[in-house]
Amino acid sequence: MRVDAVRAQRVLVGDSFVPATLALRGERIASIESFDHDVDGVVLQVPETAYVVPGVVDTHVHINEPGRTEWEGFVSATEAAALGGATTLVDMPLNSVPPTTTLAGLKAKQEAAAGELMVDVGFWGGAVPGNVADLEPLWDAGVFGFKCFLSPSGVEEFPPLDPAQFLEALTEVARFDGLMIVHAEDAAVLEAAPAPSSRAYADFLLSRPDESERAAIRQVLDGARETGARVHVLHLSSARALDLIADARAEGLRVTVETCPHYLCFAAETIPDAAPQFKCCPPIRDRGNREELWSALRAGVIDTIVSDHSPATAEEKNRGDGDLQQAWGGVSGLQVGFSAVAQEARRRGIPLAQVSRWMSRHTADLVGLGHKGRIEVGADADLAVYDTGVTFRIEATRLAHRNPISAYDGLTYGGRVTRSVVRGNAIDVERPDHDWGRQLRRPGS
Template sequence: MRLEAVSARQVLVDGAFRPATVVLRDGRIASIDPFRDVSGDGVLRVPDAAVVVPGVVDTHVHVNEPGRTEWEGFRSATEAAALGGVTTLVDMPLNAIPPTTTVAHLELKQQAAQHQLLVDVGFWGGAVPGNVGDLEPLWDAGVFGFKCFLSPSGVDEFPPLDRAELLAALREIARFDGLMIVHAEDAAILESTPAPATRSYREFAASRPDAAEAAAIRQVVDGARETGARVHVLHLSSARALDVIAEARAEGLRLTVETCPHYLCFTADAIPDAAPEFTCCPPIRDAGNREALWQALDEGLIDCVVSDHSPSSPAEKYRGDGDLMQAWGGISGLQVGFAAMAHEARRRGIGPDRVSAWMSRNTADLVGLGRKGRIEVGADADLAVYDPTTPYLVEAASLAHRHPISAYDGLRLDGRVTTTVVRGEIVDAAAPDPTHGRPLTRPDLGEHP
């Protein structure tokens, strides 16, 4: 359904909720007018208890198509995104086959995405050993930046960078002012840490210690200092690394940081034994660590929150029959992230306005999507309606991503996303032919038609 206006008592404009009627034209926000109680065709009248926020911009999603589409694909991932209020996502360069490490591989991704998208989708490139010469061509082709690992990625076709390779990639990326995003766990520390078979989540977490994150983040900071490159730390789980991050910020280095809802909603002590739904790398840590992450987020030391939606086939997720060391390390939370964050934030006296900033505006700004993640004149008409009075029992079997596996299964949340609008159109997940979403390139190159 194409909308001409959205009218609500609580619309997030300039960081605060106020009554407004948002007028839409040609997929953009044409004006933000005083609230008027209107109805009729083309008008979305939002219930008084609900809030209208910018659509979520999730910059950390593993879609896995082509090559591992049996794990997840563009149709299922973007449907889950839309049902959770996500209107834009940026796809990681792994675990698809081939990985997005050359322009030819990027084109395969873009072709696979065609005619399957319920929300807008951009693409990260990958930095792997031997592809420094591919980085600028990928940037020119429209990727939003480059992901690298400092320890094994879990898939053979996307190997990690050693120290010299990281510096070479950072120098090249600094030359054209790109962005390097880093899975920061130190390979040597991981290799030297015992990792015996275990069904205990606490023992699994101990096999990927805080020290591995802190050391790797220090390496990223050193690389940024030496090369001048812009760098971003992915999925921060350990509060022990916050001092390193604070020092880098005080020094003026171009460093940004994200964390994920699962690090802010769960604690290792409360995870049952033999529950691979919760395995992820880096791991979920203890309750004190969780509260320190919330404080860092509240203070602005952590910039944004993303899902790191990383599904696999059931065979991979349940490999080892309860041995967490063998299970695929990734959490499926794309559809649930905003509602889970809003629930946890509310318990801490934090409103959905702040959650929206962390998950929409800040993520959009990270990748330069100035028309996304905000409700203002000229922005894309990407909106989500969140009703904090509608209880939400998360049931993995009813989530739209490909396999009914999620750490959020059974969670009772205070509210949920009830409507998602992509460029002025209410997303209909039941439509057989999705037409809402488009593949995106970096803003200076425009959008694919």
């Protein structure tokens, strides 16, 4: 449903929630008016218990189509996004077949996404052994940067870069001032860690030690120092690496960092054994580590919060019958991440406006989408209505994710996203419109 205005008692304008009417023109915010301002046309009236925030810009999502659409797919992923307040996604280059490591791979993604999107979607490229010559053509074709692994990715079509290959790729990305985003776990440290077949979460945690992140992040920062490249550390789990990042920032290196809702909401002490829905790499660590991540967000050492939505089929998640070394690693949280983080932040006295900055404005800025992730005149009319008067009991079987597996299953939050607006279109989840979402290119490409 196209709307001409959105009216609410709490609209995030700048750093504050104010009564306002957002007048829309076409797909953008035309003006920010007083609450009782008269507007011709269709007005979305927001309940008094709700907040209007910019739509979430989730820059770390595995949609897995084409090739592994049974794991997720553009239809289910973008519907889950809209239900969870995410109006823009950037899709990761692996777990699809082919991966987005060549122009042909990018074209396959674009063709698979055509007519299937409820929200806007852009694409990351990938850096793998032997594709240095493909990086600049992918950049010119509109990808937002390049993902690489420093340890095995879990899928054979997306192998990791060894130290020499990483430096070669980083040098090339620096040449055209691209962005390298890195799964930062060190292969040698992981190889040396004990990894017995086990159903115990404590054993799995020992197999992915903090030092694997510290060593890999040290390599990333050394590469940025040598090449001048922009680098981004993906899904930071270990607070033991925060000092390295803070020192790199002080030195002037161009490094940004993200973490994820599951690292901010869960703690190793409470994760049951043989529960693969909680398995992810790097892993969910202990309660003290979790609180240090929150402190680092408040201090600005961590820049963004993203879902790292990494779904799989029940067969893959349950491989090994509870053996956590065999189960597929990844947390499905696209639909619930914003509501989960908002409640955990509220428990810590962190205002919703700050959560929105971490999950909307800062993520949009990371990928150069200055017209998204904010409520400003001229910005895309991408909005989420978050209502603290509505209880959100999460049932995995009722989420829009293709596979009903979620670490959040059974939890209840005091607040949920009840409506999303994508470029002026108020999403009606009872009558899904998968023609509205747009494929995005990097600005300037």
